[in-house]
Amino acid sequence: EAEVAQSPRYKITEKSQAVAFWCDPISGHATLYWYRQILGQGPELLVQFQDESVVDDSQLPKDRFSAERLKGVDSTLKIQPAELGDSAMYLCASSFSRKGNSYEQYFGPGTRLTVT
């Protein structure tokens, strides 16, 4: 069964350092999402891509976070510089849907970030 791949699974970094996460969605899925899940809370959307274009980044802290999906396939989420409050699980999800359709989102295993 096809899965969403993420790496690394775990990352420990010092504050003020740069960190990057990678996501490879299920083949053929046009929509890719990055969510942040703080311990004890539900995931919150950071950024949504439709193919290679950003369609929603309203909750992305753009002073330190950036995301790209250059060829409309895999994606990278970067934080620079990392802050203590960025410690969380970063989840990637993908969906077959085109804009406006609520198709199922498939989630990857996540990257757990700890900032010290």
Added chain:
Amino acid sequence: GDSVTQMEGPVTLSEEAFLTINCTYTATGYPSLFWYVQYPGEGLQLLLKATKADDKGSNKGFEATYRKETTSFHLEKGSVQVSDSAVYFCALSEGETSGSRLTFGEGTQLTVNP
């Protein structure tokens, strides 16, 4: 804006007990509703969904009915097992009005004891 409220946890049950996890929502349109489950150390898995009022989603013995009049989507299971121990998230998606992103509740930790 959209929001989802789940009953506070954690919930601890004995095996074969009846489970209810309450979920209510606020949305501007006509959302689709979902329950996701997260096992320790894993990502989220879709458990069930309902896309319109009075629809019942079901999977693995779990059920939830989309109640528009009470804006609710409560999760139920008649007889829980130890393997059901996980965190359960209620979520909604407004599709056309929000680009299909999911809005999640805070999650309910379920522990089932043998």
